[in-house]
Amino acid sequence: MKKYLNILFFTLLVFNVSKAQGLLQKKEITFTRQDSLRGSITKERVWWDVLNYHLDIKVNPVDSTITGSNTIGYKVLQEYNVMQIDLQNPMEIYKVIQDGKELKCKREGNAFFINLLANQTVGAKKELIVFYGGKPRIAVNAPWDGGISWKKDRNGKWFISSSCQGLGASVWWPNKDHMYDEVENMLISINAPKNLMAVSNGRLQSVKELKDGTKTFNWYVSNPINNYGVNINIGDYVSFSEKFKGEKGDLDCTYYVLKDNLAKAKKQFQDAPRMLKAFEHWFGPYPFYEDSYKLVEAPYLGMEHQSSVTYGNGFENGYLGRDLSGTGWGLKFDFIIIHESGHEWFANNITYKDIADMWIHESFTNYSESLFVEYYYGKEAGYEYVKGLRKSIQNDKPIIGHYDVNNEGSGDMYYKGANMLHTLRQNVNDDQKWRTILRGLNKTFYHQTVTTKQIEDYLSTATGMNLNSFFNQYLRDTRIPTLEYFFKDNKVSFRWANCVTGFDMPIRITLNGVEQVIKPKTQWQNTNTKTDKTVLEINSNYYVASFNITD
Secondary structure (H helix, E strand, O other): OOOOOOOOOHHHHHHHHHHHHHHHOOOOOOOOHHHHHHHOOOHHHHOEEEEEEEEEEEEEOOOOEEEEEEEEEEEEOOOOOEEEEEOOOOOEEEEEEEOOEEOEEEEEOOEEEEEOOOOOOOOOEEEEEEEEEEOOOEOOEOOOEOEEEEEEOOOOOEEEEEEOOOOOHHHOOOEOOOOOOOEOEEEEEEEEEOOOEEEOOOEEEEEEEOOOOEEEEEEEEOOOEOHHHOOOEEEOEEEEEEEEEEOOEEEEEEEEEEHHHHHHHHHHOOHHHHHHHHHHHHHOOOOOHHHOEEEEEOOOOEEOOOOOEEEOOOOOOEEOOEOOOOOOHHHOOEHHHHHHHHOOOEOOOEEEOOHHHOHHHHHHHHHHHHHHHHHHHOHHHHHHHHHHHHHHOOOOOOOOOOOOOOOOOOHHHOHHHHHHHHHHHHHHOOHHHHHHHHHHHHHHOOOEEEOHHHHHHHHHHHHOOOOHHHHHHHHHOOOOOEEEEEEEOOEEEEEEEOOOOOOOOOEEEEEOOEEEEEOOOOOOEEEEOOOOOOOEEEOOOOOOEEEEOOO
16 A cells, blocks of 8 residues: 655654665666657657648457558648658558658658658648558557557447557557647548447537448547547447536537446536536636537546547546545545546646656646535635545655656656645645636646746746745655754754755744744754743645654
8 A cells, every 4th residue: 555645753754765765776767769769859850840630540340450541731840851750569651642642651660750752841831641550559458558448338339449648649540749749730530330439539520421331420629639639439329418608608518428328427427517617717718618528438447638538437426436535525526527627727738748747737637636626615625635645645756757758757746746736825825826826827828738847937936936946846856845843942943854955945834823934944943932842733734744853
């Protein structure tokens, strides 16, 4: 079991210090050229800006294949004639066409380098068509170990879905598989067996029946979308819909579930409009009104696919019926509906450029669960929920991963990240200002890809605080900052220990029953008290540890 970390005692402190020191002695991770080709902005990527995709595919469940093409529209930023397109083994690119001419293509692992014949003039808008196919990787444990899930429902009908965060969208379709560059719009055409429905991102434009007994479903996404946010879902679906009266007007909400689950879904999915109401309050308008909001049943737990959130939580509250916080509040809502939909703001609206900064998605979205609880059940309930998540923090490695090699950081980006934001809120100490900051994030970085530095700089400016050491402590270090203190000669002395250089976070304490804010540094400071038997308590909403040296 993971250890519960709240206000720690000295014995646990010693353990975690030695644990952090042990991490420093571990062997460095070795990265390969394939990691660099996947995770860096190579010279074959940087010269062109992707504008749009038309992904036109046939999904054949009988032999677990996907075949088709991706028409790639792009703008030339620099003159160059080699383009990198990504497609993972065992999938193959069959040919690439531009201006009616077939181009030479060289494969290096999961990267294909295409030699362009036409002049690539700066400012020109061009396109090429990539034809491909094969048996894509089968998802082993979706969505964490993704690919394509080829399942069947209880009636023996095919139930198929994609999931590929981290692994990369190139596991099942060819694209510029790096998060820094998003298409402006996308058309997704899915050919599927006639007796099934194919659901994807955006809005359904048309359905065409073909002579071979199949149907092609055409879905159009009018907003920028990241690659892993693109998904396909094929099943014996039925749907129902409603309109949410939101900040930008009527938002179309449509829910797709297997036929046998319709009654359960109509009851359980009432959490969707509740989510929208709470998150528009905290974060601002839902970012994709033009593309609608959808919940789509999938054969795995769930994923934040843009405007097409996938759901597999068993139509029950909690996380598969469990309260991750252990407080009881986690059973007041359906975890997957709330968490995965929260990603519409933090992941799909504000998107990391490099997966090393995945905390931007997961810390804010994990924190959004407590804001949902707060909106409906009160501030103390929300506070209890986020603090309850601390028992799952591991402090195993930094939250930020290695850049340019497609490497994400610690899973602590969820629970520790949420508590980092909760801690920051305590120092803001102004609920309306905090809400304005969160809404401002989504307005400032609307439909953008961002870096950690951009988010850090925004929060420092918006809060009026220098947060450099704060973020270095929580994002780049594994130690829990510890307030050491002792009493002597009617004084209390205190300092921050077990922390990065220059850590100087203010903190609210109660001293002899009186609440006050102190501003510890890494050097000893002191304040006068009335007695040597002073009682000092730290506000539990800060994710820190404490140690009374007097004891």
